[in-house]
Amino acid sequence: MTSWRIEEIDTDIAIVGGGTAGCMAAIAANRLRHDCRTVIIEKAHIQRSGCLAAGVNAINAYLNPGETVNSFVEFVRREAHGVMREDLVAAMAARLNRMTDNLAHWGVPIPRHANGHYLPRGKRSIEIYGERIKPIMAARAQSTGALVLNKTVAVDYIVDDQRVCGVYAFSLKEPVFYVIKASTVICTTGGASGLYRPNNPGSARGRMWYPPSNAGAGYAMGLRAGAEMTGLEMRFIALRVKDTIAPTGSVAQGVRVSQVNALGQSYIPKGSHATTAERLAATLAEEWQGRGPCYLDTTGLTAGQAQQLQEAYLDMCPSMVLWWADRPIAPQEAMFEICGTEPYVVGGHAQAGYWVDTGRATTVVGLLAAGDVAGGAPKKYVSGAMAEGEIAAETAVGFLDQLPPPRVSPDHIQQKLKQITAPLYREKGIGPDLLTEKLQKVMDEYAGGISQGYRLAGPRLERARQMLAEIKENTENMVAVDLYQLMAARETMDRILVAAALVEHLLYRRESRWPAYQYRLDFPAKDDRRWQVFVNSTYNPNTGAFRLQERPVR
Amino acid sequence: MSIVWDPRVCTGCPHTPEPPCARVCPCNLLYRGHDGKLACRDKTGCWDCAACVKACPNEALYLSLPPVIGGNGARLYGRAYRDHTAWRIQLSGGKVIEIKRPALNKIVQSTCGVESSSNSPKTE
Ligand SMILES: Cc1cc2nc3c(=O)[nH]c(=O)nc-3n(C[C@H](O)[C@H](O)[C@H](O)COP(=O)(O)OP(=O)(O)OC[C@H]3O[C@@H](n4cnc5c(N)ncnc54)[C@H](O)[C@@H]3O)c2cc1C
Numbered sequence: 016m017t018s019w020r021i022e023e024i025d026t027d028i029a030i031v032g033g034g035t036a037g038c039m040a041a042i043a044a045n046r047l048r049h050d051c052r053t054v055i056i057e058k059a060h061i062q063r064s065g066c067l068a069a070g071v072n073a074i075n076a077y078l079n080p081g082e083t084v085n086s087f088v089e090f091v092r093r094e095a096h097g098v099m100r101e102d103l104v105a106a107m108a109a110r111l112n113r114m115t116d117n118l119a120h121w122g123v124p125i126p127r128h129a130n131g132h133y134l135p136r137g138k139r140s141i142e143i144y145g146e147r148i149k150p151i152m153a154a155r156a157q158s159t160g161a162l163v164l165n166k167t168v169a170v171d172y173i174v175d176d177q178r179v180c181g182v183y184a185f186s187l188k189e190p191v192f193y194v195i196k197a198s199t200v201i202c203t204t205g206g207a208s209g210l211y212r213p214n215n216p217g218s219a220r221g222r223m224w225y226p227p228s229n230a231g232a233g234y235a236m237g238l239r240a241g242a243e244m245t246g247l248e249m250r251f252i253a254l255r256v257k258d259t260i261a262p263t264g265s266v267a268q269g270v271r272v273s274q275v276n277a278l279g280q281s282y283i284p285k286g287s288h289a290t291t292a293e294r295l296a297a298t299l300a301e302e303w304q305g306r307g308p309c310y311l312d313t314t315g316l317t318a319g320q321a322q323q324l325q326e327a328y329l330d331m332c333p334s335m336v337l338w339w340a341d342r343p344i345a346p347q348e349a350m351f352e353i354c355g356t357e358p359y360v361v362g363g364h365a366q367a368g369y370w371v372d373t374g375r376a377t378t379v380v381g382l383l384a385a386g387d388v389a390g391g392a393p394k395k396y397v398s399g400a401m402a403e404g405e406i407a408a409e410t411a412v413g414f415l416d417q418l419p420p421p422r423v424s425p426d427h428i429q430q431k432l433k434q435i436t437a438p439l440y441r442e443k444g445i446g447p448d449l450l451t452e453k454l455q456k457v458m459d460e461y462a463g464g465i466s467q468g469y470r471l472a473g474p475r476l477e478r479a480r481q482m483l484a485e486i487k488e489n490t491e492n493m494v495a496v497d498l499y500q501l502m503a504a505r506e507t508m509d510r511i512l513v514a515a516a517l518v519e520h521l522l523y524r525r526e527s528r529w530p531a532y533q534y535r536l537d538f539p540a541k542d543d544r545r546w547q548v549f550v551n552s553t554y555n556p557n558t559g560a561f562r563l564q565e566r567p568v569r
Numbered sequence: 570m571s572i573v574w575d576p577r578v579c580t581g582c583p584h585t586p587e588p589p590c591a592r593v594c595p596c597n598l599l600y601r602g603h604d605g606k607l608a609c610r611d612k613t614g615c616w617d618c619a620a621c622v623k624a625c626p627n628e629a630l631y632l633s634l635p636p637v638i639g640g641n642g643a644r645l646y647g648r649a650y651r652d653h654t655a656w657r658i659q660l661s662g663g664k665v666i667e668i669k670r671p672a673l674n675k676i677v678q679s680t681c682g683v684e685s686s687s688n689s690p691k692t693e
């Protein structure tokens with residue numbers, strides 16, 4: 016690699032990750048302060064990046080008639096088995112419908128009844144034709160005049176005297192190292208996939224549910240900057256269609272089908288109030304008692320409903336349609352088998368992420384977080400991520416005139432550049448893919464992956480901790496031949512750190528709170544008296560040690 | 570090995586700084602190779618999102634399931650137009666199904682007042 020060019024950019028707000036929350040943050044910042052300078056740093060291209068790249072077919076957090084902010088909060092409290100931040104969820108819930116209206120206003124097709132209401136898919140969910148949702152949001156964000164750095168990978172925050180005042184990033188197109196100085200930084204990098212060995216092997220390893228490109232950068236950057244994280248131990252394991260890993264929600268909610276075991280018995284009664292985690296656990300229990308595989312019984316669908324189902328999948332997970340075409344069968348000709356995915360760390364479904372205040376400010380001055388990377392508020396989905404993006408933008412704009420101008424020393428820039436680009440200059444070593452494979456094997460086998468039926472136990476987790484420390488040492492030998500591999504090397508580093516933090520959280524909570532997501536064989540009971548608390552962590556990058564602490568649920 | 574492209578159809582989009590397919594890949598897998606045609610860094614990392622498929626102006630790309638989860642040769646083509654997305658599904662037996670989905674809401678507002686989706690599929 017030839018020499019690197021250093022490019023310094025001055026801005027008011029830097030948004031890390033141009034996904035759902037990031038685009039909305041840019042739009043809101045511009046609406047609140049027209050003269051506000053905003054930079055969006057996006058590793059792919061904002062037109063089709065992150066969770067929304069393929070599209071969506073529902074808005075999963077919406078208050079249909081009869082639902083209120085309070086009823087939403089109570090729903091989330093049940094889903095989170097008591098541990099959640101009411102202030103965060105309530106602030107988000109109050110904006111869900113307005114965010115959805117925004118999408119409709121910008122051009123996303125959302126069908127309505129003649130009476131003007133959107134079509135409900137469940138109590139808190141509506142149908143949308145969302146294949147183009149991301150390009151539509153991106154166009155809006157771009158029209159604000161924000162500077163969008165596409166194909167630019169954020170690697171670390173610029174920290175000056177315990178304050179975050181910018182972002183280091185590098186371009187995937189040419190050897191350019193960005194030093195983006197900002198009064199406020201909003202982190203919207205999404206959650207983390209790829210920590211565990213995925214469902215599909217080898218040639219299909221990328222066919223997972225959560226985007227492979229959301230590699231946990233925001234969590235890792237936050238940990239390295241000393242930010243407090245919460246709820247990592249509430250992992251998210253999705254119940255999905257086997258092989259294609261397509262969401263089942265479209266089927267189960269969109270057209271009402273039952274979940275049955277191999278004997279044809281329905282094991283989740285109709286109208287059950289089981290939480291998402293309990294539904295997954297019930298499916299696993301059927302498997303372990305010899306009544307698997309389990310299925311979604313689509314055989315009762317009419318031809319029209321089956322057609323509707325295919326169309327809905329094209330808007331969100333096209334490979335499901337391909338799967339039917341490959342047999343070839345129609346959706347109503349065979350039930351489809353379901354399975355759990357590998358565990359993810361994602362604050363938008365579960366609650367792993369930055370510990371934030373109601374304004375989405377993290378514990379580090381100058382740093383805010385929104386969307387899947389922010390903690391304490393499960394069940395955000397698209398509209399909740401947008402709501403949080405807007406809240407964070409409001410807080411950021413409020414900070415603008417309060418914080419002193421950002422500073423960064425030339426020495427520090429040179430040091431960072433050297434550290435980040437090191438894999439390009441090593442002669443020999445291990446490729447990022449091989450190291451990620453090793454990480455995934457360790458997490459799968461020792462930290463409750465698919466092969467362990469997600470079950471956790473102290474001694475195994477301690478072994479995971481030990482092995483992760485070894486893997487971390489291997490990162491000193493990572494090699495990259497081009498900028499793409501340099502990104503992969505960074506993703507590997509980030510995943511290893513997030514995995515290490517996750518293991519600490521899993522070890523700390525000595526009870527079993529969330530079926531399947533967090534089930535300890537050595538502490539199988541839920542203990543509300545002792546453990547109805549948040550488990551939070553901070554990382555010391557100098558010593559490599561984590562400090563765990565508890566915070567009360569209010 | 571989920572995305573497949575026909576090098577005879579792919580022009581490499583020489584007049585664009587970055588081919589449309591490569592631009593939109595959320596995983597940054599695609600690029601213009603030395604031969605001026607599309608190339609992929611690592612097919613096993615493909616998320617199957619079809620963003621590249623819909624962005625190609627020449628329909629040179631399609632999705633196909635890798636043998637480990639499929640392998641019977643069905644293909645999914647698609648193309649994003651301003652107000653709709655046109656999908657073409659080639660079943661493993663060779664039959665082709667076309668489905669149009671609305672992508673910008675003017676259409677929906679004018680045609681959809683009731684429950685069902687507005688675009689009934691054409692079947693060949
Ligand atoms: C397959 C799938 C289907 C879904 N379907 C639905 C649905 O139908 N309805 C619904 O309501 N919700 C759905 N969701 C959930 C919803 O899409 C997400 O919760 C929400 O979009 C999260 O928004 P976010 O901004 O936090 O993350 P994202 O939108 O993923 O944004 C994160 C962004 O950060 C970028 N990034 C990551 N790392 C870096 C880095 N180091 N440097 C620069 N940029 C970086 C990524 O490229 C990405 O653009 C679905 C999710 C998935 C994965």
Ligand code: SF4
Binds near residue numbers: 581607625627
């Ligand atoms: S967009 Fe189509 S024609 Fe252009 S490079 Fe990509 S595959 Fe080839």
Ligand code: SF4
Binds near residue numbers: 594597598617621
């Ligand atoms: S299907 Fe999606 S992930 Fe795969 S190459 Fe195309 S754009 Fe990239």
